Amino acid sequence: MIITIIAGARPNFMKIAPIIEAIKQQQSQGVDLNYQLIHTGQHYDKNLSDTFFEELNIPFPDINLNVQSGTQAEQTAAIMIGFEKVLVANPTDLVMVVGDVTSTMACTIVAKKAGIKVAHVEAGIRSGDLSMPEEINRIVTDSLTDYFFTTTTLASTTLENLGISKSQIYFVGNVMIDTLFKNESRLQQPALWELLHLETQKYMVMTLHRPSNVDEEEQLKALITQLSELGKDYPIIFPVHPRTKKLLEGLSLNFENLHYVAPLGYLEFNYLVKNALAVLTDSGGITEETTVMHVPCMTLRANTERPETCTLGTNILVGNDPDKIANAFETLLSGGWQRGTIPELWDGHAAERIINHIVEIFRL
Numbered sequence: 379m380i381i382t383i384i385a386g387a388r389p390n391f392m393k394i395a396p397i398i399e400a401i402k403q404q405q406s407q408g409v410d411l412n413y414q415l416i417h418t419g420q421h422y423d424k425n426l427s428d429t430f431f432e433e434l435n436i437p438f439p440d441i442n443l444n445v446q447s448g449t450q451a452e453q454t455a456a457i458m459i460g461f462e463k464v465l466v467a468n469p470t471d472l473v474m475v476v477g478d479v480t481s482t483m484a485c486t487i488v489a490k491k492a493g494i495k496v497a498h499v500e501a502g503i504r505s506g507d508l509s510m511p512e513e514i515n516r517i518v519t520d521s522l523t524d525y526f527f528t529t530t531t532l533a534s535t536t537l538e539n540l541g542i543s544k545s546q547i548y549f550v551g552n553v554m555i556d557t558l559f560k561n562e563s564r565l566q567q568p569a570l571w572e573l574l575h576l577e578t579q580k581y582m583v584m585t586l587h588r589p590s591n592v593d594e595e596e597q598l599k600a601l602i603t604q605l606s607e608l609g610k611d612y613p614i615i616f617p618v619h620p621r622t623k624k625l626l627e628g629l630s631l632n633f634e635n636l637h638y639v640a641p642l643g644y645l646e647f648n649y650l651v652k653n654a655l656a657v658l659t660d661s662g663g664i665t666e667e668t669t670v671m672h673v674p675c676m677t678l679r680a681n682t683e684r685p686e687t688c689t690l691g692t693n694i695l696v697g698n699d700p701d702k703i704a705n706a707f708e709t710l711l712s713g714g715w716q717r718g719t720i721p722e723l724w725d726g727h728a729a730e731r732i733i734n735h736i737v738e739i740f741r742l
Contacts, residue, residue, distance in 0.1 A: 386420035386481025391430035396556035396729035502533030551723030
C-alpha cells in the first residue's frame with residue numbers, strides 16, 4: 379500500500395513528522411506500507427519550509443510542486459494542476475492531508491476527482507468564521523474526506539452532527555503535540571537570546587499573520603502599539619512572517635521593547651515560547667503548544683477553532699478589542715493567569731494511532 383502525504387505550509391511539517399515515523403515503525407514490523415511525500419511549496423521561505431525538514435528529521439520530499447506565492451485562487455489552481463500530474467505519474471492508494479491550509483483543500487479535491495480515498499488529519503475543527511480562508515478549506519476538505527482523524531471529541535461530534543458516519547471518524551489526539559513532546563529536550567536557544575539579553579519569563583513572543591489583523595494598516599498599527607505599550611517592561615520578540623513584513627514597512631512602529639526578527643526554525647521558536655512570560659498570537663497551532671507547555675497565551679482573534687485551548691488550556695481570546703487586551707495584560711502581570719490542563723489524548727502517540735487505524739482499515 380502507498381500513502382501520498384501532502385505538506386504545504388509550516389504547520390503541516392510538524393504534523394507529518396510523527397506520521398512518517400509511525401509508518402517506518404510499521405515497516406520495521408514487516409507491514410506492507412509505503413509513502414511518498416509531496417511538498418506543494420506553498421511556503422517557500424527557507425525558515426518556513428526547508429528548515430523544518432532538517433530539524434524534524436523528515437525525509438526531503440519526493441516531489442516539490444514549487445507553487446510559491448499568489449492569491450488564494452492562484453495558489454489553489456497551481457497546486458491542483460501540479461498535484462493532478464503527480465497522481466497520474468505516481469499511482470497511490472490513499473492521499474493524506476493535514477491541517478487546513480490551501481494545499482489541504484486543493485489536494486483533497488484532486489484526489490477525490492481521481493477516485494482516490496482521502497484521510498484528513500485534524501478533521502472536524504471549526505471556528506464558525508467564514509472570513510477565514512482556513513475555515514473554507516476545512517469545510518471543503520471534510521465534505522470530501524473518507525477517513526477523519528480528530529484531535530478532540532468535540533471535533534468528532536461536529537462531524538457526526540454534519541452527518542458523517544461514526545465508523546469513518548477516529549479520535550486519535552494531536553500530532554502537533556507528538557512532535558512537541560519528541561523534540562522538547564532538543565529545543566535550541568536562538569542567537570538572539572544573548573543578543574537581546576533575554577531571561578526566562580521576562581519577555582513575550584508575538585506572531586501575527588491573519589488578514590483580520592495585518593491587512594488594514596491602521597488596525598495593525600493600533601494593535602501593535604497597544605501591545606507594545608502594555609508590555610513596555612518586557613522585550614517583545616516578533617518573528618515576522620514574510621507577508622507581514624511587507625505590510626510593516628513604512629508604518630514606523632518603532633518601540634524600544636519591540637524586536638522584529640527573522641522567522642525562526644521549529645526548535646528555536648519553541649525554545650522562545652517555552653521560556654516566555656506569555657505569547658501574543660493569532661495562530662491556532664501555537665495555542666495548542668502553549669497549552670501543553672503551560673505558557674499564558676492571548677489569542678488576537680475573536681474566535682478559535684481550538685476551543686479546548688481556552689476551556690482546558692492557557693489560552694484567552696481577546697481579539698483586537700482594546701479593553702479585552704488591557705484586561706488580559708492586567709491578569710497576566712498580576713499573576714492570575716489560568717495554568718490549564720492538557721486535553722485528552724494529547725499524549726505524544728496520536729500518529730501511532732492514525733497509522734494503526736490505517737493498517738486496520740486496509741487490512742495490511
